Amino acid sequence: MKKNLIKKTFILFSASLFLLIVFSNLRTYAAASVGQALPTPESGWQRYEELAPGFIFEGNGWQTPTAGSYSGGSEKFTLNSSLHTVKFQFWGTDLRLISYRGGDRQTSIQVNIDGVNYSYSANGQAQVTTLLFEKRNLENKLHSVEVSASNSNVYNLFEFDALDINETGYLVNPKISAPSNLSAKAGDAKVDLSWTASPDKTEYTIKRSTTSAGPYDTIASNVKTPSYSDTSVVNGTTYYYVVTAVSNNGESEFSKEVSATPQGEKQTDSDTENPSQPNPEPSEPAQPTGDRAILVVTMTNGFEKEFDLSMKEVNNFIAWYDAKDAGRGQSYYKIDKHNNNKGPFSSRKDYVIFDKILTFEVSEYSK
Known part of the structure; x- marks a missing residue:
């Protein structure tokens, strides 16, 4: 009887532990959906507040209140009735727009991504830091985005609080010049890179991939000079490189991509070049x-x-x-x-x- 009781207790404990693990994992991997509050970015995402370098606000009357519970402590909004637009560029595959939702907010906000139009509404039950728009699985490249709205007499507030993008991407600052004239020279177990120095006071980040157009891994950052030698390569493998310029105001777009395939130096038979041995013994053929x-x-x-x-x-x-x-x-x-x-x-x-x-x-x- 005691053995049966212990066995039943063990089975119940195991089942409870299994369910706990399953539901814990569900909570861990459940992604936020449009309409939910998102005060901080989820794992795998990074957030850029509206004051980050790289956002361009067009139109008159933009204000920056700080009295609400906004992401980062502030947001941008306008009461002006003309067309207003927020423009930015980012490198990556996913983006989310975070802002306030309320009963007097815009019902039709336009989002243009690389010439393709989408829309969303910010009108509804009051809620701060709301995930209002999401676009996933874009091509991993540089994207141009415009978010715009014309205020009406009833729903007359157009706001912009924050942008989330995938953690391997970044917000581009168009005011920082991308490195130019990037070149790559292959050597024995190394690739030497050089480029024209940026006119801005910047440092450089080196990114590399074994696939053309990426995705790229960052292999060096805070590089002070317009040159870099990559020695973590394998002979016979083709590598693709881009370089970005980085300053306190953000990061530039990618330079043009270059590639190189490091190769080992050819070994010569010293006997065949020695005139003192006119009839050298033939060497065994190389495998x-x-x-x-x-x-x-x-x-x-x-x-x-x-x-x-x-x-x-x-x-x-x-x-x-x-x-x-x-x-x-x-x-x-x-x-x-x-x-x-x-x-x-x-x-x-x-x-x-x-x-x-x-x-x-x-x-x-x-x-």
Whole structure:
């Protein structure tokens, strides 16, 4: 009887613990929706208040009250009846507009993103720091945004409190000149970058990707001079770079993108260049480098994952591993399994977690 009681108690405890974990995770990952109050940005987002450099307010009569419970302590609003517009540019994929909602607020506010029109209403039950508009999954590039409204006699308040964008993006300050004439020179296990110094009193941020047009990882910041040598590269891998100028007033847009593929220096046979040995002994032919390889990743639990990949894919994996080991980049790496063990699926990809990797081995071969 006692054993049965203990068993039942253990089962009830396990079930309760399971439900607690499930609901905790639901709370953790539940994202805010339009209409909810959002006094602070959610995880994965960053907030720019209305006074941040980069916002351009057009039209007369803009005021900046500080007496309400606004995000950051203030907001911008206007009572003027003419057309008013807030313009800005940002680099990223997601944006949210935060402002006050009330019974005397605008019913039709226009949002133009890269020439595409949207709209939202700020009219409704009174609530501060309300998430009024959201646009997700945009292309990861520079976006131009205009938020505008013409005040009416009834609903005559147009406000702008804050902007949230995804944490890997940023608000561009158009008054800061982007670095120009960026160039990249490949070397042995390094890439040397140089550009024309910005006319503004700035520092520079270096961003890199193994894919053209990004997404980019920041590999250096607070760079004082218009040059940088990237030594955390792998020979044979193509890298893509952009540079931004940064000052106390914000960050510029990206420079033009450049690319480079570091290569090892060619080794010469010193015997063939030595005139004192007219008939040198023939050396053994070099082993082929190979255009493919078997990558075997051993996990911390002892399990081995084996992949048949091109050398470019292997080098990209090594570049990700080295970057993550230095504290940069994503915590996981996606490996395409191609035709290996595909089964009935159109494609299969294996996600390898950095912290779970014990060691890996590369065995090159040629087809």
